Amino acid sequence: MKLDLNIIDLLNLPIKIMASIALGTGLLLFSPNWLIEKLYMVSFREEYGFILGIVFVISFVIFTVSISITFYSYLSKKRANKWFLESASQRLNNLSDYQKTIIFALYQQDNHTGELPIHDGAIQILEYNMMIQKATTQYAVADLNNAVFPYFLQPWVINELQKNDNLLDSFQKSYVTFESKNAHSYQKNRDNFTW
Numbered sequence: 670m671k672l673d674l675n676i677i678d679l680l681n682l683p684i685k686i687m688a689s690i691a692l693g694t695g696l697l698l699f700s701p702n703w704l705i706e707k708l709y710m711v712s713f714r715e716e717y718g719f720i721l722g723i724v725f726v727i728s729f730v731i732f733t734v735s736i737s738i739t740f741y742s743y744l745s746k747k748r749a750n751k752w753f754l755e756s757a758s759q760r761l762n763n764l765s766d767y768q769k770t771i772i773f774a775l776y777q778q779d780n781h782t783g784e785l786p787i788h789d790g791a792i793q794i795l796e797y798n799m800m801i802q803k804a805t806t807q808y809a810v811a812d813l814n815n816a817v818f819p820y821f822l823q824p825w826v827i828n829e830l831q832k833n834d835n836l837l838d839s840f841q842k843s844y845v846t847f848e849s850k851n852a853h854s855y856q857k858n859r860d861n862f863t864w
Contacts, residue, residue: 684739687732694725757829758836760798767791769843772800772822776830776840781822786815800826 682690697705697714698721705711714721764772768791775783782804785792795801804819830837 684732684735687728687735690728691725691732694721694728697721698725754825757825758833761800761826761829761836762839764795765791766843766847768795769840770847771795772826772830773840773844775801775820775822776827781827782819784817785820787818788814788816792820796820799823 697710698718702711705714761769761772771785771791772795775781785801792801796803800823801820802823804821808818810816810818830840
């Protein structure tokens with residue numbers, strides 16, 4: 670029987686397997702003699718002790734590094750989420766009146782969802798900044814040049830608007846201002862239109 674041992678395959682083993690290998694080899698190496706004698710492994714430890722030591726060191730180091738990287742990634746994500754939520758009000762305040770109008774229009778809906786033009790730059794910016802998100806991946810549109818897609822407001826935006834009355838007032842003022850400008854330009858265009 671030929672055993673083909675590849676070092677790269679060993680290094681790619683899951684963390685649980687590395688921990689198990691480190692624990693097993695560590696027990697064989699560091700257990701007292703009376704326990705090794707009861708397991709009838711004295712001759713095995715004496716014959717393969719060097720290999721057991723190498724396997725223990727390598728698996729223990731890989732396990733320790735993997736756990737450290739996982740822990741660091743977890744802490745980095747927690748810190749990034751904390752910063753994201755702490756700076757939420759400031760990022761919402763920095764939006765343009767048009768972007769605030771879009772968010773407030775979605776906020777007013779019972780389900781915080783509405784159809785928005787997919788090719789609009791302001792919509793793309795809001796989606797990129799994780800303030801709104803597409804509600805579906807596929808949607809039938811009648812006009813590909815002026816396609817609309819259902820978007821919903823992210824929960825953190827809803828929470829910020831609900832807990833910060835000044836921010837909500839700012840969004841409402843932007844919405845009212847934008848609506849009055851659009852109503853005025855619509856009336857002006859209608860008056861200039863001749864049958």
